[in-house]
Amino acid sequence: MTTTSTLTDGILYITLTGDLIGSPDTQQLLHSVNEHLGDAVTNCAVDLSAIRYINSTGIGVLVSLLTKFRSRGGELVLINPADHPKKMLALTKLNNIFTVTADQAAARQQLAPAAS
Template sequence: MTFNHVIRDNALIIRLAGDLIGEDNGSGILEVAANAIQQGIRLAIIDISGLRYINSSGIGVLITILTKFRNKGGEVYLLKPSESVQKLLVITKLNSIFQIVQSEDEVLKDVNK
């Protein structure tokens, strides 16, 4: 798995690609999220359009990020899940916990009103 991140309009944007399958993969992502929170960022958009596969450990990474942001009064959005990842989110009912969106710009526009 690969990822990159950027801060844009006071939001952390993380782009994931490949397979999110464990703590080893997720530790760097968690570190980026923790650093952003420490800098006062309260919004994260995780672009999962490039994820091919995610297992329970990968889901745990996403939930950890969500928990950390919500504990600080923030929010996490999942951006453009693939069909297979969307099915997994529905089966696990995580689609009712995470806000799933199709446009990064829409989230930023709504939040920065």
């Protein structure tokens, strides 16, 4: 899995590519997010459109990220999950917990009121 992140207008945007299955990559993702939390970032959007496969460890990472941001008074949204992640979110009923948006613009609109 590869991870890219950008910080724009107080929102951390993370794009994930490959398989979200627990490995040193997920630890790197969590470390990267923790570094940004030190910058007082409270809102995050995670683009899952290029994730081919996600397992229970990957789901756990997403839940962990959601918890981190909500505990700081912020929010995390998922952007356009690919088919497999979307099915896993529905199967685990986490689609009722996570906010899912179609694209980055919709994510920004969702998070902007929370950032104000």
